[in-house]
Amino acid sequence: MSAILPAITIAHGSGRLLPDRQACRQVIERARWAPSGDNTQPWRFVLAEGARFAVIGRDTRDEVVYDRDGRASQLSLGALLESIRLAASEVGRRALITPLDGDQRQPRWMVALVGDPAARPDPLATQLRRRCTSRLPFSTRALPTGLRSGLEAALGPCHRALWLTGARRLRAAWLNAGFGRIRLIARECYQVHRHIIDWDDRFSMDRLPVDSLGLDPLTRRIMRWALADWQRAELLNRLGCGTQPRWQLDLLPAVRCGAIVAVAADRDPDSLDAQLAAGAAVQRLWLAATAAGLQLQPLYTPVVLGRYVREGRRCFAADAPWRTAQTLTARWDRLVGDGADRLVFAARLGFAAPPPARSIRLAMDEVVMGSGNASTPPLPPALRPG
Numbered sequence: 001m002s003a004i005l006p007a008i009t010i011a012h013g014s015g016r017l018l019p020d021r022q023a024c025r026q027v028i029e030r031a032r033w034a035p036s037g038d039n040t041q042p043w044r045f046v047l048a049e050g051a052r053f054a055v056i057g058r059d060t061r062d063e064v065v066y067d068r069d070g071r072a073s074q075l076s077l078g079a080l081l082e083s084i085r086l087a088a089s090e091v092g093r094r095a096l097i098t099p100l101d102g103d104q105r106q107p108r109w110m111v112a113l114v115g116d117p118a119a120r121p122d123p124l125a126t127q128l129r130r131r132c133t134s135r136l137p138f139s140t141r142a143l144p145t146g147l148r149s150g151l152e153a154a155l156g157p158c159h160r161a162l163w164l165t166g167a168r169r170l171r172a173a174w175l176n177a178g179f180g181r182i183r184l185i186a187r188e189c190y191q192v193h194r195h196i197i198d199w200d201d202r203f204s205m206d207r208l209p210v211d212s213l214g215l216d217p218l219t220r221r222i223m224r225w226a227l228a229d230w231q232r233a234e235l236l237n238r239l240g241c242g243t244q245p246r247w248q249l250d251l252l253p254a255v256r257c258g259a260i261v262a263v264a265a266d267r268d269p270d271s272l273d274a275q276l277a278a279g280a281a282v283q284r285l286w287l288a289a290t291a292a293g294l295q296l297q298p299l300y301t302p303v304v305l306g307r308y309v310r311e312g313r314r315c316f317a318a319d320a321p322w323r324t325a326q327t328l329t330a331r332w333d334r335l336v337g338d339g340a341d342r343l344v345f346a347a348r349l350g351f352a353a354p355p356p357a358r359s360i361r362l363a364m365d366e367v368v369m370g371s372g373n374a375s376t377p378p379l380p381p382a383l384r385p386g
């Protein structure tokens, strides 16, 4: 074991001795509450010797139309790595994160938790477990200027918040409902949605609980029926029955919020590193919003479909959804203005109570390899640094 990785450190505030293995597990336990598209949790962990563990990422481009370029998964991984840094500060350590060999589709990192007597818990760390996605209506009370400045500061120096408030917020809500229509008529979207809703549990370990979607009981039943079979979904679309879910899922929530924020990177965000940085910034903004009593829901569809349209990456076989995506992107870009081509994220925010249903996470034993085993074997060669 390296001399700079003491086997035992003192957990802040408790005066308790926290062995390396326990520190790793505690950091992973907290950090895995990072957000991920549709709660896919594109990460696994391998405990190594001492206070080290590997993070194994993967993207969902083969399964998920919203992740065809892997950027959504990479953003989630960026949020996870930032969460690891924050969680490490709670156990009196600093997380040194080093990339390991691995391709873009399966990026990997080695995390070393270095004892740091000067480290103080980052206040955002206390929000890791509280932060969540709320898809319900929020108060329309405007966000005070000071609060907006605080959220901008949380983003850090390389990302900018573009606020859509007042009439622009309502136009954004309307466009968001337009993007929602694409989600209903495109078969590629249907193939995602049919798998991601958990119809039975209020707290879903690997999907979105239906209770978190804010649907009335009738719409919920119609959606459940339609999502069982593409022919049914098509029939409902032909009969014009998509309006109701679109109102409830997209228009109403986007109208009922205090602000819509788009996050733009200072530079072209088209690389793994840029998306990791974006994920870290977004996670800090989200945690700061949580600390301030705000709820947040990502509005990622305009961001991702806009990117596909600008890059000419046709993601739908049928013409209609693709043409609609092109038209809406042109409008969305005009609305957002400077920075629209560098967007990494967008969200609605507002004051509200936490939602009564939420996604939770896979059990630790499912995501941590080598856990609960004192004689964990060393990392497999492919995961070793250098």
Ligand SMILES: Cc1cc2nc3c(=O)[nH]c(=O)nc-3n(C[C@H](O)[C@H](O)[C@H](O)COP(=O)(O)O)c2cc1C
Pocket (backbone or CB within 6 Å): 033, 034, 035, 036, 037, 038, 039, 040, 072, 073, 075, 076, 131, 132, 133, 134, 135, 207, 208, 297, 298, 299, 300, 301, 358, 359, 360
């Ligand atoms: C890249 C990314 C895109 C997301 N897009 C959306 C979205 O468009 N709409 C939405 O309701 N939630 C979206 N989410 C939120 C996830 O569904 C949510 O983080 C996940 O289900 C875990 O739930 P939690 O955030 O409550 O912990 C997105 C999250 C990430 C990281």
